[in-house]
Amino acid sequence: MTAPRGPGSQARYGRVALALSFFVQGTVFALLVTRIPAIQDRYGISDAVLPAFLAAVPVLAGVGSVLTEQLVRRVRPSRVLRGVQPVVCLALLAAGVAGSMAQAAVALAVFGLAVGALDAAMNMLGVSLQRAYGRSIMLGFHAAYSLGGIAGASLAWAGAHWQLSLAVLYGPVVAVLVPVAVVAGRWFVDGPTAVATEQGGTGAASGGAAAASMRLLLPLCLVMACAYIGDSTVSNWSAKYLQDVLGSSEQLATVPYNVYMITTLLGRAVGDLGVRRFGAVAVVRAGAVVAAGGFAVVAAAPGAWAGMAGFTLLGLGLCVIVPQTFAAAGRLAYERDGAGAADGAIARLNIFNYVGFLVGSPLVGALGDAWSYRGAMLVPMLLVLVTLVCARAFGPSGARYGDVHERPRTADVG
Missing domain, CATH: 1.20.1250.20 (MFS general substrate transporter like domains)
Structure with a gap:
């Protein structure tokens, strides 16, 4: 080769x-x-x-x-x-x-x-x-x-x-x-x-090819929506959860989102190395498990510091899913219908970013009011685990990146 x-x-x-x-x-x-x-x-x-x-x-x-x-x-x-x-x-x-x-x-x-x-x-x-x-x-x-x-x-x-x-x-x-x-x-x-x-x-792909591509993208669309439900849960409810449920001070309640953003940055900064070494499928699966573990820790946390540990895990887990979902959509569309289809696939997938953002905050709020906020945190946990079911859409399990692992005549983007 x-x-x-x-x-x-x-x-x-x-x-x-x-x-x-x-x-x-x-x-x-x-x-x-x-x-x-x-x-x-x-x-x-x-x-x-x-x-x-x-x-x-x-x-x-x-x-x-x-x-x-x-x-x-x-x-x-x-x-x-x-x-x-x-x-x-x-x-x-x-x-x-x-x-x-x-x-x-x-x-x-x-x-x-x-x-x-x-x-x-x-x-x-x-x-x-x-x-x-x-x-x-x-x-x-x-x-x-x-x-x-x-x-x-x-x-x-x-x-x-x-x-x-x-x-x-x-x-x-x-x-x-x-x-x-x-x-x-x-x-x-x-x-x-x-x-x-x-x-x-x-x-762009023809109408028939676009429809076929959309069917191919459905697992990734589901992953994208679930990931943003998790993300919007952190951004909209972390402060309230820490203060009202875990009894933290008002100042301490502002910390979890900052910690989440920092761990998101750190995870993404090194995430490409993980994808090149282990492949996108393995990294996304690991991210889903870590994120689900983060929600579980948040739901069961006995106090504010344990809750912040959960939000830290959430940042490390969720940070890899969205970028790799975009990458996988581009690869699938490219391999099926050629270069012209990749941009359209990404635009369609991007819609589910906003679907998740719209659904996440009201969903957790409604469940928290009707049931409990601890119980509400288990719902995005289960939704994030949907990624494990859809993980094959991110590419062959043995896919690798870098000069050693390139496949001939294949456009590796995810």
Whole structure:
């Protein structure tokens, strides 16, 4: 077997540029979600209306992802990402400086639509770059997103601590991030799909092939939704659970989400090495078991510190599942229908990101009120274990990455 050639300088620059894009998006999204109470206070949004505002963002993001599937049949994913990332940043600023609730609603609607397109396009480029590299690099991109999330949450904490207005907080950050996004966008690298599109090809699978591809993707769609149910449980309920159920102080209750984000970053930073050594299937299975163990520890925790240990396990377990699900979707579609189908598969899969986000928080809240919050934590635990049933969709059990384990004429992206 001939050893595969390493990626060229263009792909390496593209990798760095895309990592910057993931970082920018992580920062912006964290700045929005961590300052929701300040947005609510600024525009006088009642507690009854707030859930509609919050639900509208992921719903519109799903619409944006669907539209992106159609758009990338005509233009390169890099152009989509290059165009929408500054829009996302400016929409964040608009949500903080709008003059009325109606204007803020419009800004959040634009944010939602643009985020859906951005998430889909970023992961399309990540999967195509991984195919070019011939080894796992997808977790590294999502590690950059986690790092951006930590940076954004830290900036939000500083803004709250110093009682800065949203305009004062968001303005300088956006003034820095927009130029970073624009400069990074000059170095984005598209995969084979873009070549087919530029040469006048369809750039996408036919209707019948797309339907077949969707049936193939169903296990991965289920995994994606379950993973985000787990993620939204941590982001929305960890503080309340620690304080109300485990009796922690208000200050200590803010720690679990930060710990979760840090362990997510650490797990993703080293996760690609694990995939290259043991294969995607083994890593995803291990992640599902660790995440389920984390939920079990949280549900049974006798006190706050044991609960934080559970949330630490959750970060280490869940962090590998989402990036590998995107990678596996791209690989399956590519192997079945060619390069043109991979981008569409990723856009369709991305919708289930928002499905899980929408379902997770209300599900745990309803079960907690009707039953108990300890019992409610067992539901995302069981849902995460669905990944074990669907693990074969992530590729052959013996799949490996790197020069030693490459398979001939196979596009390894997951």
